[in-house]
Amino acid sequence: MESTSPAGFQFQSNELHSMKVINFRSSYIFDDRRSAVFEMCNTKVNAAVYGSREICTLFSSKQGSRHRTNQFGGLTLKAMPEQKDITVTNRSRDNRTPHVLTMAGSDSGAGAGIQADLKTCAACGVYCSTVITAVTAQNTHGVQDVSILSAESVAAQLKSILSDMHVDVVKTGMLPSPVMVKILHDNLKQFPVQALVVDPVMVSTSGHVLAGPSILDTFKQDLLPMADIVTPNIKEASVLLDGLQLQTLDDMRLAAKSLHDMGPRNVLVKGGDLPSSDAVDIFFNGKDFYELRSSRIQSRNTHGTGCTMASCIAAELAKGSSMLSAVKVAKRYVETALKYSKDINIGNGPQGPFDHTLKLLRKTSSRLQPFDPSDLFLYAVTDSGMNKKWGHSITDAVKAAIEGGATIVQLREKDAETGEFLEAAKACLEICRSHNIPLLINDRVDIAMACDADGVHVGQSDMPVNKVRALLGPEKIIGVSCKTPEHALKAWADGADYIGSGGVFPTNTKANNRTIGLDGLKAVCVASKLPVVAIGGINLSNARSVMELGVENLKGVAVVSALFDRDCVESETRKLHALLTETVTYNR
Numbered sequence: 001m002e003s004t005s006p007a008g009f010q011f012q013s014n015e016l017h018s019m020k021v022i023n024f025r026s027s028y029i030f031d032d033r034r035s036a037v038f039e040m041c042n043t044k045v046n047a048a049v050y051g052s053r054e055i056c057t058l059f060s061s062k063q064g065s066r067h068r069t070n071q072f073g074g075l076t077l078k079a080m081p082e083q084k085d086i087t088v089t090n091r092s093r094d095n096r097t098p099h100v101l102t103m104a105g106s107d108s109g110a111g112a113g114i115q116a117d118l119k120t121c122a123a124c125g126v127y128c129s130t131v132i133t134a135v136t137a138q139n140t141h142g143v144q145d146v147s148i149l150s151a152e153s154v155a156a157q158l159k160s161i162l163s164d165m166h167v168d169v170v171k172t173g174m175l176p177s178p179v180m181v182k183i184l185h186d187n188l189k190q191f192p193v194q195a196l197v198v199d200p201v202m203v204s205t206s207g208h209v210l211a212g213p214s215i216l217d218t219f220k221q222d223l224l225p226m227a228d229i230v231t232p233n234i235k236e237a238s239v240l241l242d243g244l245q246l247q248t249l250d251d252m253r254l255a256a257k258s259l260h261d262m263g264p265r266n267v268l269v270k271g272g273d274l275p276s277s278d279a280v281d282i283f284f285n286g287k288d289f290y291e292l293r294s295s296r297i298q299s300r301n302t303h304g305t306g307c308t309m310a311s312c313i314a315a316e317l318a319k320g321s322s323m324l325s326a327v328k329v330a331k332r333y334v335e336t337a338l339k340y341s342k343d344i345n346i347g348n349g350p351q352g353p354f355d356h357t358l359k360l361l362r363k364t365s366s367r368l369q370p371f372d373p374s375d376l377f378l379y380a381v382t383d384s385g386m387n388k389k390w391g392h393s394i395t396d397a398v399k400a401a402i403e404g405g406a407t408i409v410q411l412r413e414k415d416a417e418t419g420e421f422l423e424a425a426k427a428c429l430e431i432c433r434s435h436n437i438p439l440l441i442n443d444r445v446d447i448a449m450a451c452d453a454d455g456v457h458v459g460q461s462d463m464p465v466n467k468v469r470a471l472l473g474p475e476k477i478i479g480v481s482c483k484t485p486e487h488a489l490k491a492w493a494d495g496a497d498y499i500g501s502g503g504v505f506p507t508n509t510k511a512n513n514r515t516i517g518l519d520g521l522k523a524v525c526v527a528s529k530l531p532v533v534a535i536g537g538i539n540l541s542n543a544r545s546v547m548e549l550g551v552e553n554l555k556g557v558a559v560v561s562a563l564f565d566r567d568c569v570e571s572e573t574r575k576l577h578a579l580l581t582e583t584v585t586y587n588r
């Protein structure tokens with residue numbers, strides 16, 4: 001449903017100066033940037049909304065302060081009477097564990113189904129509850145037996161969980177009879193959740209039918225329209241589209257579009273079974289197509305990739321990720337897990353399982369929050385020379401920038417000695433974590449790994465993005481500097497999360513740096529499939545001209561001198577933040 005309020009919100013007043021946002025289980029999708037008027041306690045507040053349906057960021061025009069929220073599942077907006085400002089409390093970070101409910105079949109061999117879902121969610125740091133629809137006897141040779149559970153049992157399991165626990169996302173796998181779709185529908189109506197991820201499991205990789213033709217109409221008419229994303233493999237897409245043959249990426253695009261017309265808000269057609277040298281999936285959000293490419297791992301251990309992919313998407317959504325980010329992380333997770341377990345030896349049959357829990361062997365990241373492109377809004381990049389000049393310690397400078405409204409921080413300490421840099425990075429990370437602001441390290445992947453920073457930013461001549469990704473794993477943020485549309489397309493293909501493009505204006509911060517100007521920036525933004533932050537000589541007098549370029553991918557500005565080559569970093573940051581917020585609120 002679509003709400004009539006400008007941002008798609010519906011408010012319900014709870015008490016004076018506080019209200020609850022309801023009804024996010026709707027088909028409303030935020031554009032990347034839009035202004036909105038929030039009615040609060042009879043006071044109209046202008047705010048800009050950044051982000052997707054899963055995460056939005058509110059910028060109040062009054063205060064210029066930034067509040068970020070996972071808006072699904074109900075959250076609280078509080079209006080401070082004296083400020084008429086908005087504070088958002090994200091319940092998912094307030095002691096509530098992100099929760100995925102999987103409704104799927106049990107795989108006794110534990111490579112796919114419920115068992116894969118549990119392990120994937122555990123590896124992603126998300127709680128997973130289970131509704132078992134069928135019990136299969138399955139091993140590396142294939143499926144020997146399927147016992148379908150009764151409708152009463154499935155209904156009782158669903159109700160038991162949904163009536164008691166706060167579930168963020170429901171993921172479905174094997175639904176062997178049409179009545180199970182109806183049970184799901186009725187329960188979700190009574191207990192709405194943030195998102196529904198549908199993996200339309202029909203046939204196992206070994207060729208065994210897991211949901212017969214009787215389910216097809218129900219899938220098409222009832223299940224797909226409920227889904228926030230549906231993730232068919234090639235064969236399933238073909239069956240859902242009356243036997244359409246899928247042999248090329250263009251066929252997959254066409255299938256994604258046709259499936260989208262059946263009602264799901266997003267479609268991922270998985271190409272694991274396409275005979276190509278890379279494993280390529282097509283993601284379609286109703287507007288744009290994205291080609292998600294990874295190397296094809298040569299291994300017999302690929303049983304359960306589909307279930308794993310869908311569970312990882314669900315887990316990332318439960319953590320608050322946007323749909324595209326969730327799908328990208330899931331793709332990387334499957335690739336990393338397959339690579340990690342390509343030689344493990346379980347069972348004697350042709351289809352082996354892989355190891356989902358590889359991540360548990362690594363130190364898990366202490367930052368639960370996924371990358372949100374709106375983090376690029378006001379990107380503070382430190383400079384040790386400037387801090388020295390003004391007598392600021394790096395920690396004081398970072399703290400001041402954050403308090404002034406910086407939304408992401410990068411430590412760019414070109415001449416720091418390694419041990420000293422690491423200590424500074426650890427101290428800055430503590431500050432950033434306490435404010436829920438991501439901290440990236442310029443260039444030094446080793447420092448980022450040693451302090452468990454949120455990611456790195458690399459230049460064209462630093463370590464290649466795909467190598468950085470291999471070292472940092474699927475979830476860390478990787479940014480890359482790009483001057484041309486070609487750089488931008490390569491950054492996407494290599495698995496970066498955002499690009500920094502510049503120098504937009506001449507700058508003293510970087511020697512011999514070619515200026516690309518506003519036109520060069522615009523060309524990069526138009527070509528890029530990744531969010532872009534503008535960099536190079538940006539300050540209070542020219543930031544408006546950058547933000548007014550009006551290109552969708554441009555998410556913010558990265559600034560060095562205009563924040564750090566100043567006596568009072570906090571007030572300079574505050575001024576720039578106010579200016580950016582104004583541009584967004586009044587010019588969109």
Ligand SMILES: Nc1ncnc2c1ncn2[C@@H]1O[C@H](COP(=O)(O)OP(=O)(O)O)[C@@H](O)[C@H]1O
Nearest residue numbers: 233270271272273279295296297305306309334
């Ligand atoms: N050998 C492989 N190497 C790398 N990625 C793979 C491989 N096989 C499948 N994938 C990926 O795993 C995910 C699940 O896809 P797929 O195997 O097609 O689904 P399903 O398990 O439902 O048949 C997709 O992202 C796909 O690209």
Ligand SMILES: Cc1ncc(COP(=O)(O)O)c(N)n1
Nearest residue numbers: 105106112113204205303304
């Ligand atoms: C219980 C159950 N659910 C799903 C699948 C699909 O997984 P795959 O396509 O890898 O065989 C499966 N084999 N078993």
Ligand SMILES: [Mg+2]
Nearest residue numbers: 205272305306
């Ligand atoms: Mg597969």
